[in-house]
Amino acid sequence: MILKRYTLKTFLSFYLMSTGGFVGIFLLGDFFDRVDDFLTRDAPLTSLFLYYIYKVPFVLFYMAPQSVLLATVLAISSLAKTNEIIAMKACGVSITRITLPIIGASLAVALLVIVNSEFISPTASQRMNHIFYVEVRKGTSFKDIETSNVWYKSKTGAIWNVGNYNPDNLTLETISIYLTTSNNQRITRRIDAEKAVWVDQHWEFMNGTVRNFGLDGLEKTDFFEQQSFAFPEVPSDFITIRRRPEEMSLRYMYDEIIEQQSEGKDVTEKWLDLNYRLSYPFIGVVLALIGIPLSLRSSRQGGLLFSVAVNLAIGISFSFFYAMCISMGRGGTFSPVFATWGPIALFTSIGFYLLLTVDSEKPLPFFE
Structure with a gap:
């Protein structure tokens, strides 16, 4: 227990040292990129200070795996350099038991x-963007309005697809x-138009067609140059x-996906974004599993810099993959799911294999 x-x-x-270093470097680089916006617009120093305070949770999310990897390499190399790992093994403690606290800590960090990512970073990011886009740049909003390929399902059941919306x-x-039956099983009417303009509290549609569908398919097609329809949409x-x-919090992303999925929209990319947000923190666990055996092996052949270089190469390779x-x-x-969790599952397996065979001179000891 003491060990x-x-x-x-x-x-x-x-880990704390690595996190502080990575966050500091990131914020310093961002400072030189953003400082001109604050200075040229005479923004108060409090806005600059609060902007970077609110940015810290955002940076912590992306820097966590790198911090875990560097902390793992430094911790293992430090213990190996002072022969403490050899002393622990002489007392009958296996490598797995020695390194289990590091693996557990990396999982806790994830x-x-x-x-x-769920409770702190979204709120902090909203305030950070409000400071930069509203208070500093004097914009009307720091959020984006979707103006192309807009889908809308009205309370009456009508489904609108708008190629471009100019608010x-x-x-x-x-x-x-698209107008459907009450159970949404069949399209009864379709209205297409080149343009619609909001005038006198109603929509005026221009240069379009009206198609009526029956049980056997298309029944009638009417063309119009300008016509209004009794739609309640504003x-x-x-x-x-x-x-x-x-x-966005994870819950917000999930609710948005379910809502858009119910409207018939393609949400594949949004599912990918959600799984990315969930899987990315566990990269630290993967890098710790790989970093432990590689640090032990490289510490036998070289010093700390060699160990850091080897693990850095592995980290870059995983990030690229x-x-x-x-x-x-x-x-x-x-x-x-496969795109986000597949690499983690693959490299986790490799990490466990390297960890269990770290004391073996044979590449595949289980098959001997």
């Missing part, structure tokens, strides 16, 4: 990052409206606020 606490204490001390002059372009109904990804899988998920080659 576990000692190993855990060593890891946590290096869970804390998820908690931060400034209240016009819709390339509109398709311009504000088509305003959909698109939050920035960092402003993970990013490639995410890209293939966005392209539709992989499913959202």
